[in-house]
Amino acid sequence: MTSPTLSPELILRDLAATWTNLGKEGPGVLRACSMTLLAVNDAGEDLSAMLETLAALMPEHPARAIVIRIGPNQPLAARVTAQCWMPFGQRREICSEQIEITASEDSLEDVASVISPLTAPDLPVMLWCRSPRVSENSAFSRLTALADKVVLDSASWRDAKAAIRYIAAMAAAHGVRVADLSWTRLTRWREILSQMFENRQHAARLPQTSRVRVVYGDGREAEARYMGAWVVDALAAASVPVELSLEPDAGAPAGHLALVELSGAGFRVELARQQQRLVIRVDALSHCASLPHATDCVLLREELGIVREDPIFERTLASAARL
Numbered sequence: 001m002t003s004p005t006l007s008p009e010l011i012l013r014d015l016a017a018t019w020t021n022l023g024k025e026g027p028g029v030l031r032a033c034s035m036t037l038l039a040v041n042d043a044g045e046d047l048s049a050m051l052e053t054l055a056a057l058m059p060e061h062p063a064r065a066i067v068i069r070i071g072p073n074q075p076l077a078a079r080v081t082a083q084c085w086m087p088f089g090q091r092r093e094i095c096s097e098q099i100e101i102t103a104s105e106d107s108l109e110d111v112a113s114v115i116s117p118l119t120a121p122d123l124p125v126m127l128w129c130r131s132p133r134v135s136e137n138s139a140f141s142r143l144t145a146l147a148d149k150v151v152l153d154s155a156s157w158r159d160a161k162a163a164i165r166y167i168a169a170m171a172a173a174h175g176v177r178v179a180d181l182s183w184t185r186l187t188r189w190r191e192i193l194s195q196m197f198e199n200r201q202h203a204a205r206l207p208q209t210s211r212v213r214v215v216y217g218d219g220r221e222a223e224a225r226y227m228g229a230w231v232v233d234a235l236a237a238a239s240v241p242v243e244l245s246l247e248p249d250a251g252a253p254a255g256h257l258a259l260v261e262l263s264g265a266g267f268r269v270e271l272a273r274q275q276q277r278l279v280i281r282v283d284a285l286s287h288c289a290s291l292p293h294a295t296d297c298v299l300l301r302e303e304l305g306i307v308r309e310d311p312i313f314e315r316t317l318a319s320a321a322r323l
Helices: 008-024 047-057 105-118 140-144 160-174 187-196 200-204 221-237 296-304 311-322
Strands: 029-031 035-042 063-070 077-085 093-103 125-129 149-152 177-180 209-216 243-248 257-264 267-274 277-282 285-290
Touching (some): 008 093, 008 105, 035 047, 047 063, 047 296, 125 140, 125 296, 149 296, 160 311, 187 257, 187 267, 187 277
Parallel strands (some): 029 093, 035 125, 149 177
Antiparallel strands (some): 077 093, 209 257, 257 267, 267 277
8 A cells, every 4th residue: 555644444354354365274273472573674784685684583582563664755665464473383374564654755744654653552662773874763663662672783873872872862862772783782792701700719819900902893882891891890890990991903704803912910811712712711721602794683582582682782882972
């Protein structure tokens, strides 16, 4: 359907018709919805990759997915479909709803007005947007006002410092919970570093730390800033002041954090990426841990599972914005 002023009522009618038609196929169709997931796809982004990610998320986070496709001179239009899957060992299909809305950047405010009545009642609303251009559009705040949580990716910005400060300002100005996939990519690094200092001998040597060094490849400055801020904050809480160094390395794999090092008098801890492994060294001893590639699906699955406040990220975001 297409119209200058797209009607939410018509979209809801098409949703009802979709479920009626699915019901005619037999009694083995179960409707599932745990949230509304708004996904913004900007012109030039890979739409098929986004749709594949959403489809992969549905079994664990079934949602009314509303895909907003922003393109030049796009008229407001909508299409309703259903995403269905059959859990292993069962004979009933589970289905969730998907609404695709096309619009131009100038009509973003109109899109927000259309979407508001379409959100699933009494369920959380998550907003995922990778596009800096759309995120910085003044009308984007109309979409964030609908959301309980906004998921962005500072790795998509050219200026990592500006991106982090923009995300911090968005959280402060709109009072909305935000997430940054650059932070989510660090979960494995943070888990392993924290586990190391569960060892009492290592923890006892923490006061010897005087320097933190983070090395990163092209496109991962935001991750380095988050990692550095998180480590410095954690050491400050233990009354251990340190000097932080963030170092780009043209020889490091592009799109990856390369190394995190804590060092001081007679003490050195290092986490270094080697392909899909993380090599952990404490002084002369070393061992390895797996470091699988974090796809958008893996990262979003983690963030969609965090529906409440994330105080550790909020503190780190504020600290990283001040670096």
